[in-house]
Structures are given as structure tokens and as C-alpha cells.
Amino acid sequence: MPSTPDELLQALNFRYATKVFDPSKKIDDDTWSKIETSLILAPSSFGLQPWKFFVIKSDEVREKLKAASWGQSQVTDASHLVVLAARTDLAQEDIDSWVTRLSEVQGTPIENLAGLSGVISSFSGGMDSATKQAWNTRQLYIVLGQLMTSAAFMEIDTCPLEGISAADYDEILGLKESGYATGVACALGYRSADDKYALAPKARFPQENVVVYI
Template identity: 35%
Template sequence: MNSIENLQWRYAVKKFDEHKFLSEEQINILKEAFNLTATSYGLQPVKMVVVKNKDLQQQLVAHSWNQLQVVQASHLLVLCIPKELTSEHVESYFKLVKDIRNTPDEILNPFKEFLVNDIANKPKEILTSWMKNQAYIALGNLMTVAANEKIDSCPMEGFNPVKYDEILGLNKLNLNSVLVLPVGFRAEDDYMKDLKKVRRKTEEVVIELS
């Protein structure tokens, strides 16, 4: 199937098959897809927590507006951002650039200094909003890759981040949860499974300038 057919196949699953689980290979594909997601400046200010623990997943249901997909899914992917973005994050990124590409300091340093100063001078709420935007980019990429791999998903904003952070121990990792993506396989009796996708006509949402 091509990409458009796969996106037609995809929908926000309302009920997962609790007896079907993703293979290690499938989970690794999602991990790599997450890691390869484009981010602003390439800084990757977002992390993904992979939960495959039914006890933990069950605990999280009550803090997810009782959406059962959280526990029904094979795995629960939780996208997180740092509580605070610091110059150390920028420094480590440019060290990685130098290690991988062997780029000279005289080329890297001006851009590195710009980013260090830019981050240092931005209010925390602006940086938090920017990092959340990067998480949404990752979410979209994960959903598309999942569809191409015939993996079902259901993106969620409706959850209590404070409780997620507490239950998953994210505070100790200096992380805040921002988005949730249960992944697995649709149940045969999911009422949404065979419904036609509702979308406006492409020409209504795409503006072409020539």
C-alpha cells in the first residue's frame, strides 16, 4: 500500500486488541522513527518513554480521562520535554556534530554561541512552548510511520501530566510528559474500525499560489 492508502487506513483507535502485541522489531522501528524526527536546530529537546507494563498502564487510566486505550494498547509511548532547557544541552549537541561530521570549531562556534545566548535570554514559558511544538512534530511522525507499518495508534492530549510524571518517575529524570500515544492493534469490535474517514475536500484546505 502507498502512503496515502496507509493514511486512509489510519484512525484514532477507540479499542485495542488486548491480546495482540507489537514485536521487538516493530517497537524498534518506532524508536528509530522518533529519533529521526526533525526538530528545530536539530536539538532534539524531546524524549520518549516506552511503557510496556500493564500495572503501570492500568494506574494511568484514571489519569487519562478513563480512556481504556491506555491499558489495552500493546505499548504506551509518552512524549516528554525537559523541565528546563540549558546551555549544556546545546553544548552536547554541538559536540555530537563535531564528533560525527568533524566540523571545524570556527564554523560551529558562531551558531553555537547564538543558540546558547538565545536560549539563555528567552523566558522559560517561551522555551516550554517551543519544546512542546517539537513533541507534536514527533507525534505526527510517529503516527505516519506507524500507519506505514500497519501499527495502530491513538494520539492523546487528554491526561493529567502531573500524575503521569509521578507514576512513571519522570520527575527524577527532570522530564515533564506532554503527549501520549498508545500503540498496538485495533480490536475487531472497535465501532470506529469500518467507519469512513471524515475530511474536507483537499481543495478546501490546500491553497495553491502560482
């Protein structure tokens, strides 16, 4: 049954950037499966999904990532840590792979998708390598927003982590020369009773300051 508008607002008000996680509380496997599905279902431009999601289970790796995250305790104390990595390029083979997948899933003859493939190729062809990677990386923030909102619906706490050394993350995770590069990370779990920010009122500008009707 779809959630009500009030339930949506309740979830959004529940969410905050959790500073202190309770390391004794873990997300159960069934709930985590739903969260992973929310990652997979995230939208992307042209549907290309230029990303991979690394779920870091190893305590040893998480300790190394903590050192590359200015010592932020969320990296090791949260139940789960996800690193969102973007494609470093957007090659024709990436486009072909997506169009083939689209054909298979929707049962559309691949020749019928030639027009779509041409549009994407033309768009991609207008960008240099650095611009392609930057465009792919921006797509990660669509996923991040969906991940945090989905978690909030299940009363799972999150903390987006951009205060990290992406280059060090890439080194630790073995992403060098993989075709992917770290963009942002997100810790997920349950807030600690000691997190003073949990009860702090949300500070947002009034609606009239940020919403414009034209």
C-alpha cells in the same frame, strides 16, 4: 526501495485514532525496533531534540496511567504505550551537548560550529523559562506525527492521547525535578474487530477549503 505516492496515501487512509485495541495482539520486537528508530530520527528545530520517550512496559504503571487518562482503555489494552516528554528548560549545557554530538557524528571540528552554537544561544536567550518549555513541548508534536505515520506504514494502529493529566503522569513516572515533563502520549498496537470507528469514513474538509495557493 522508496514507497510510492499511492502507498503513502494508502498508509494515511489506513490510520485512524484507534479507540479499541485488541489486547491479545502484540507488536513483535523487530517491528517495534523500527518504530523506536522512527522516534529517534524525528526532526526538531536546530536539531536539538529536547525530549525523552518513555516506553511503558509495566502493567502496574499502565494501570496507574489509565486512571490519569480518564480511564481510556487504550492505555492498558494497546500493545505499547509511549509517553513523550519535553525538556522543561533550554540551557546552555543542552546546546553544548547537541553541538558536541553534531561535531562527533559529522566529524566537524567543534570550533567550526561556534556560529551555530551562537545562533541557538541567542535564540534561546530571548525566551523566559515558561516560553522555553512551551517551545520544547511543541516539538513533541513533530515526533507524534512521524510516529503515527511510520506506524501506519507498517499497519500498526495508533491513538494519540492528549486527554491525560500531565501532572499525574509526571508524578507516576517520577519526572518531577528530572528536567522533563509529559506532553502527550501515544498507544500503539492492533485494532479490535469491535472498534466501530475502524470502518468509519474519514471526515475531512475539501481540499479547496484548506489548501491555498498564493
